[in-house]
Amino acid sequence: MQNKRYRQVNDDNCGWTHLAGEMPAFPQLEGNRQVDWAIVGAGFTGLAAAYRIAELHPGDSIIVLDAEKAGQGASARNSGYIVDITLNDGGSSLADEQTQLAKSRLNMAGLKLLKNRVRHYDIDCDWDESGKLHCAADVRNIPKLKKFEGFLGRADLPHTVWQKEELAQRLGTDHYQYAVQTHKGVLVNPAALVKGLLENLPASVMLYERSPVLSIQSDGAHRLTTPGGELTADRVIVAVNALMPELGFKRDRVFPLTLTASLTRSLDEKEYQSIGQPEPWGVLSASSMGATVRLTNDRRILVRNTVEWWPGLAMGKAALEQRSKKNLLGLRKRFPDLQNLDIDYTWSGHVCISRNSKPVFEKTRDNVFLAGCYNAGGVAMGSLFGKLIVDYASGHESEQLEQVLGQEKPVFIPPRPLLDIGLKARLAWQRYQGRSEA
Ligand SMILES: Cc1cc2nc3c(=O)[nH]c(=O)nc-3n(C[C@H](O)[C@H](O)[C@H](O)COP(=O)(O)OP(=O)(O)OC[C@H]3O[C@@H](n4cnc5c(N)ncnc54)[C@H](O)[C@@H]3O)c2cc1C
Numbered sequence: 001m002q003n004k005r006y007r008q009v010n011d012d013n014c015g016w017t018h019l020a021g022e023m024p025a026f027p028q029l030e031g032n033r034q035v036d037w038a039i040v041g042a043g044f045t046g047l048a049a050a051y052r053i054a055e056l057h058p059g060d061s062i063i064v065l066d067a068e069k070a071g072q073g074a075s076a077r078n079s080g081y082i083v084d085i086t087l088n089d090g091g092s093s094l095a096d097e098q099t100q101l102a103k104s105r106l107n108m109a110g111l112k113l114l115k116n117r118v119r120h121y122d123i124d125c126d127w128d129e130s131g132k133l134h135c136a137a138d139v140r141n142i143p144k145l146k147k148f149e150g151f152l153g154r155a156d157l158p159h160t161v162w163q164k165e166e167l168a169q170r171l172g173t174d175h176y177q178y179a180v181q182t183h184k185g186v187l188v189n190p191a192a193l194v195k196g197l198l199e200n201l202p203a204s205v206m207l208y209e210r211s212p213v214l215s216i217q218s219d220g221a222h223r224l225t226t227p228g229g230e231l232t233a234d235r236v237i238v239a240v241n242a243l244m245p246e247l248g249f250k251r252d253r254v255f256p257l258t259l260t261a262s263l264t265r266s267l268d269e270k271e272y273q274s275i276g277q278p279e280p281w282g283v284l285s286a287s288s289m290g291a292t293v294r295l296t297n298d299r300r301i302l303v304r305n306t307v308e309w310w311p312g313l314a315m316g317k318a319a320l321e322q323r324s325k326k327n328l329l330g331l332r333k334r335f336p337d338l339q340n341l342d343i344d345y346t347w348s349g350h351v352c353i354s355r356n357s358k359p360v361f362e363k364t365r366d367n368v369f370l371a372g373c374y375n376a377g378g379v380a381m382g383s384l385f386g387k388l389i390v391d392y393a394s395g396h397e398s399e400q401l402e403q404v405l406g407q408e409k410p411v412f413i414p415p416r417p418l419l420d421i422g423l424k425a426r427l428a429w430q431r432y433q434g435r436s437e438a
Pocket of ligand 1: 068242304375377380
């Protein structure tokens with residue numbers, strides 16, 4: 001497994017990170033080290049794995065390696081929804097509904113795990129249990145939400161339906177026509193959450209950042225090469241999510257997509273009053289290409305409305321500025337009266353996608369395990385998968401593990417340049433279909 005050079009993929013503009021305060025700093029790996037467990041990637045998946053190893057194997061040595069600043073991949077850059085249930089899976093037959101419910105149970109297990117950790121370590125991450133609203137700006141998308149509502153009713157899952165007028169009052173914008181709110185999801189500042197997890201790592205866990213793994217050679221033990229040193233480990237957990245193909249894993253099964261999000265400055269008192277002083281909220285679009293929008297505790301507005309195939313992964317200043325304008329357009333459409341509300345931060349991040357929306361969870365060779373590819377919903381799921389991949393590597397059985405092992409696997413994707421052509425065409429079509437929700 002080779003990645004001869006590592007190219008930095010993250011910008012330094014993530015608004016959540018700036019607001020979360022100073023992140024803990026970790027050294028770079030230098031020289032040669034030997035451990036029982038190596039974890040590659042310090043996001044929600046890798047960190048959950050580290051906590052679990054420390055819990056199950058108290059005497060074992062554990063090293064986590066991250067290519068960039070720890071936790072600063074998608075885990076800090078996401079929109080901060082710890083989801084209870086997802087809309088876009090559909091649910092067009094009884095079997096689909098059962099699959100969606102099973103996935104929801106896994107999400108709830110991941111959410112519970114995070115909640116326990118937030119409480120136990122008293123992590124300050126703006127934890128907000130007000131749930132999320134699935135909204136349609138375009139009346140043509142209302143039937144999709146009604147179908148979802150029917151499913152939630154049949155499954156006896158708590159939800160609330162919002163009509164246009166009461167929704168406008170709740171949100172402070174009359175942009176949306178209809179919404180279905182689910183009540184078990186949580187909103188957070190994701191960077192503050194990941195910061196809390198990093199600050200409270202168990203004592204047996206050593207973390208090295210800015211230490212990209214360039215290759216993993218296996219001959220009995222496993223040798224992980226980084227620019228500054230080499231790590232030899234008995235067991236390896238690979239938790240690099242969207243960067244799996246870069247490290248040589250799952251190239252014919254998963255691919256990264258690049259998203260950009262913006263966070264405004266805080267609304268001043270007059271602006272806040274002008275939108276009716278609503279409580280914080282989180283809106284997810286009825287369309288997969290629609291905008292995710294949040295009003296945060298400190299009265300900022302988050303807009304994320306771009307999804308694209310950007311094979312270079314890193315986004316330069318000019319590209320980010322262009323995306324910032326798109327985010328601003330999404331903001332102005334929703335809040336035309338907040339003409340002076342500017343954007344403070346715009347950043348990009350990567351999600352890992354498979355063609356059939358299935359995750360990766362497997363032993364890839366003796367004592368090397370992979371977990372990732374949450375198809376843009378990995379805060380709760382990644383936290384659960386990090387724990388379960390360690391259980392799998394340790395022979396620790398559970399019903400949850402069995403469920404995850406029994407899930408369908410990601411299906412084949414064509415190599416580049418066919419992948420480029422297919423993805424560009426598909427995204428362009430989806431963007432066109434979802435344009436009224438962007
Ligand atoms: C803009 C955006 C919005 C999103 N919104 C949501 C949301 O609201 N809710 C939700 O549930 N999900 C959301 N997601 C998805 C979610 O953030 C991810 O699914 C989740 O963070 C995955 O966690 P992870 O630990 O598997 O991966 P990551 O957080 O990406 O962590 C992987 C780590 O591996 C490191 N790494 C990569 N290559 C190497 C290497 N060669 N050597 C060493 N380290 C390496 C990276 O630096 C990174 O820190 C969003 C994602 C984005 C980008």
